[in-house]
Amino acid sequence: MSAMTLLWVFLAAGLATFLIRLSFIAVEGRVRLPSWFRTALQFVPAAMLSALIAPDLLMQHGELALTPANARLVAGVVAILIAARTRSVGWTIAGGMAALLALEALF
Template structure:
């Protein structure tokens, strides 16, 4: 693929992303969304984050790897416990990363 074609792909993708996001901002207050839809939107961030993180915690080499030897899974559980206790993003990231580094050194 030529560099010029690749440039047009990037410009098109950026424009499409911009317009999709702008559409939600532009219709804010003008369109009344159903209550069930507004309620469902509250769960989108958690669902997206789970969809991004779960495969990294639960899989290795394309297969499910739930084991005490899975350092990422154990560090993820540690991070979940820290998040539930402290409600602090900073402590959750720091504790989860510290657990991961320590576990990868041990396992």
Template sequence: MSQLTLLLVFIGAGLATFLIRLSFIAVEGRVRLPSWFRTALQFVPAAMLSALIAPDLLMRDGHVDIGPGNARLVAGLVAIVIAARTRSIGWTIAGGMGTLIALTYLLNHALK
């Protein structure tokens, strides 16, 4: 694929994303959206984040891995607990990453 083609794809994708997002902003106030639709929109960010993160936590080497040997899953669960208790993004990231680094080291080096 040439650089010009790639540039056009990026511009097209950016423009499409911009127009989709603009459509909701432009119609706000002019069109009365049903209350069920506005309520459903509140859950879009959490649903999107879950859809992006869940496969990375639950899958390892192309297979579902739900167990203590899955460092990403354990670190994700630790991060969830920290987030629920502290409501702090910084502590959540630090605790989750610290757990992931420690477990990865233990599983790859210390336990072998």
């Protein structure tokens, strides 16, 4: 793929993303969304984050790896436990990364 084609792909993707986000801002106050839809929108950030992170935690070398030898999965569980206990983003990141580095050093 040439650099110019890649540039057009990036510009088109950026414009599409901008228009999708703008559509929600532009209709704010003009369109009354159903309450079930507004309730569902609250879960979008958590669902998107889970969809991005889960494959990285659960897969190793293209295969499902639900074993204690999967350092990323174990570190993810450690991070989840820290988050549940402390409710602190900083401690969650620090604890999860420390667990990941320690486990990768062991394996």
